[in-house]
Amino acid sequence: MQEQKKPFRFRPRLTLLLVATTAAFAGCAAYDPQGTAQAYAPSYYNAPYSSLDPEQKMQLEDHLANQSNQAWRTTAAVGSAMGRLAQGTGILLFAARH
Numbered sequence: 110m111q112e113q114k115k116p117f118r119f120r121p122r123l124t125l126l127l128v129a130t131t132a133a134f135a136g137c138a139a140y141d142p143q144g145t146a147q148a149y150a151p152s153y154y155n156a157p158y159s160s161l162d163p164e165q166k167m168q169l170e171d172h173l174a175n176q177s178n179q180a181w182r183t184t185a186a187v188g189s190a191m192g193r194l195a196q197g198t199g200i201l202l203f204a205a206r207h
Contacts, residue, residue: 121195125191125192143170145170145173146158146166150169153169153172154169
């Protein structure tokens with residue numbers, strides 16, 4: 110008997126892992142709030158970070174860290190929902206085959 114070659118299969122786990130890895134390396138303001146604040150100070154205050162008073166610096170750092178944390182929570186919720194959808198689809202496909 111000849112062995113048949115399996116056709117290429119789309120791998121959703123691999124794709125999800127690639128997307129998650131890319132998102133993780135994109136950076137997170139919560140891990141470097143001062144560096145992020147230095148980059149965004151001109152667009153928030155129309156002044157360089159070094160000219161801001163300590164209260165403005167702290168507010169900007171907190172604001173950017175909170176935005177970043179919210180983005181991570183949203184990404185985690187979407188990933189979790191996609192996992193539940195894929196699991197449900199897999200169960201349905203398994204049930205349809207057997």
